[in-house]
Amino acid sequence: MSELPVVVVGAGPIGLAAAAELLERGLEPLVLERGPQAGASVAQWNHVRLFSQWSELVDPAAGRLLEAAGWERPAADEYPTGQDWVARYLAPLAAALGERVRFGAEVVGVARRGRDRVVDHGRDTEPLTVHVCHTDGREELITARAVVDASGTWTNPNPLGGDGLPALGERAATDRITYQVPDLQDPAVRVRFAGKHVAVAGSGHSALTALVALTGVEGTRISWILRRRSVGNTFGGGEADQLPARGALGLRAKEAVDAGLVQVVAGFRTEAVERDEQGLLVLRAPDGRTVRAVDEVVVVTGFRPDLSWLSELRLELDATLQAPVALAPLIDPNVHSCGTVYPHGAKELAHPEPNVYLAGMKSYGRAPTFLAMTGYEQVRSIAAALAGDHEAVGRVELVLAETGVCGGAGLFDEPAADASSGGCCGAPAEPELISLSAPSTDR
Structure with missing residues (x-):
């Protein structure tokens, strides 16, 4: 399967970063975006100014690819709007990736070739099949060595209803x-x-x-x-x-x-x-x-992932958050709201289905407070795993900013905890640099 592409679903910040990371590793990415442009979801909130600076919004591999094409990096300490992010980074990045990015291509299903979800035999030897519907009505079947789902959650906002379903009359x-x-x-x-x-x-x-x-x-x-x-x-x-x-x-x-x-x-x-x-x-x-x-x-009550078109894959998701089970304890708002998510990568994002990863906001399931640099580190680690560089997979190092708040955001029936003078959950109010162990070579 080495000659097959790695299909990346979504041409947003994390999907395009995944493509750049894969390309730098010598792997061939194919980005499928159902919208008409790069950052189609970002463009829908283009008036909102981000609270991250440009220095935190450019993936390292993507930056190197763009600079090789003559791109001028924005001032590191500026805060762009969504419109700026698209125009000055995402659109140029998609252009630099060229024909590896296809627009108007909606992924409607992913499966193991010739095997439905029930069949065990061949799940580690057969490639993945990606079912695509184009805006002109044309259907396409793409064979892939791996799939990175970075489609996000923007199109699935949570409803007004307090029980997770639309309220009567909503x-x-x-x-x-x-x-x-x-x-x-x-x-x-x-x-x-x-x-x-x-x-x-x-x-x-x-x-x-x-x-x-x-x-x-x-x-x-x-x-x-x-x-x-x-x-x-x-x-x-x-x-x-x-x-x-x-x-x-x-x-x-x-x-x-x-x-x-x-x-x-x-x-x-x-x-x-x-x-x-x-x-x-x-x-x-x-x-x-x-x-x-x-x-x-x-x-504005948050978002949730659309898992319907992944139904033929064997995913291992947390029952509460719908996030990968190894990641869920790190991001569960019932436990903490401090924003200090330990660095994580391919090991935490892997599923029983070989070579399938959920990355970016979708990897968080229903959990909030996702930062772009978290997603960039995710796809760097995933690209390393697909390239067989297990040492680099384990070298997941990232400094994430704390919110300065500690308390379980999910316990809305209890008096919310006050912000402590220290860091999250008793830790010092300083960023930590953590290196995770490498995954075993049989994953």
């Missing part, structure tokens, strides 16, 4: 519900929210971004819907956050709440969405509480 109210941070620089979008009662549901960085942005819209009244019982450490670690822009975002959101610009509705899990006589929305919780006369709802 689907019927989609004309007044948006599942991403609105682009308030767009005049038409700004008019939609100006002078209205807007409910923002969620407790992560996207929710904080939406809250801060909406406070700048004239006449807008904001209700912040929190499933957890109190705000607690939702604002993050502030000045203790080792990503300064991330900490500053939380501080700005806290200022807005303290100033009365945002009304906090805590312990509220939406069970139903109704309409009043004026056509405005009423959010109803199981305990009978309501949030009334809502013009617009911004639902």
